Amino acid sequence: MLPRENPFRSAAVDKLPYIFLDQNLSILQSRLKENGGRGAIVGPCGSGKTTLLDLLDQELVANGLPVSRIKIEHGDNYQTLSEKLSPATLHERCCALVDGVETLSRAAQLYLMFRLRRTEIAVVTAHRPTIYPTLHLTRVTPTLLVDLASKLAVPLSLNDSIALLTRHRGNIRSTFRELYDRMGSVAPLASGLEGHISSAAGHF
């Protein structure tokens, strides 16, 4: 199968929605409100934290709120953090969505909290609980993987899903990479290149 036909190509995987297992976006938003607009989405690597942050981003934008997205990278220090949290990025009264806080030390998290004090909303993602109250725990189950694969029109058995998630330690992103390789060894579907891709909002 050619990369452009592969159901697990990143363009298709990135469009998959976040699926709540035990609550919904309204509950998350209520918890956020109860906590004064502060909170964390916590979960292991590849469990959907960024996907959920994207969903929250869309919801805030749909409600007419200005959103600033900040990505914390490995190796970020006070100086790089200060640049990322500059007034140009972080408008007063904006909603700050900060991804990857687990790489920051406790002291750097406190600095982040200080810099976000004037924002209307501040939601962070991390692998472990942070100084912000935990709003939602992301996790992956074998049934969820079966469900997501079916959204990509790929039937996956529950046993296969269990084996995959065990091998990838619950990381759905790396599981999709293995499934991409598996599908890649299947014969190509089409030889010609002619197609139409429509989108009401956004591409790539």
Add this chain to the structure above:
Amino acid sequence: MADLKVELDENALKPGETVRGRASWELQFDPNNIELHLLWYTEGKGSRDAEIVKSEPIPHVGPRGTHSFAFGLPDSPYGFSGKLISLIWSIELCVDGERAVERVTFNVAPSRLEIILKEIPNASPRKSISISRG
């Protein structure tokens, strides 16, 4: 609702040739701007890459209309599929940024056919090298 259409005269071209076609739109709102893009992008495993090679704003747009276009193609890159990625050429019709988008794909290669990169059968596997400090 937006009804967008992009039609190409040919969907397999050589580098340096001109891709011609027509774009049409029927919208339930008055758009601020409509633009055509000639671009390539990659699809497959991992991060994606894309480049808008040329853009053409369509002047005096209304809720419905048609527009003929012609874009000269550059010498590269060629459209191809390997194991990890496919490189795809496209004409894209965008209404008010990304409010509504229609994309039609085509191939660009010297033979006009998509280049399929195959694995080298006798390629030696990667060897690991260990460096010891003496």
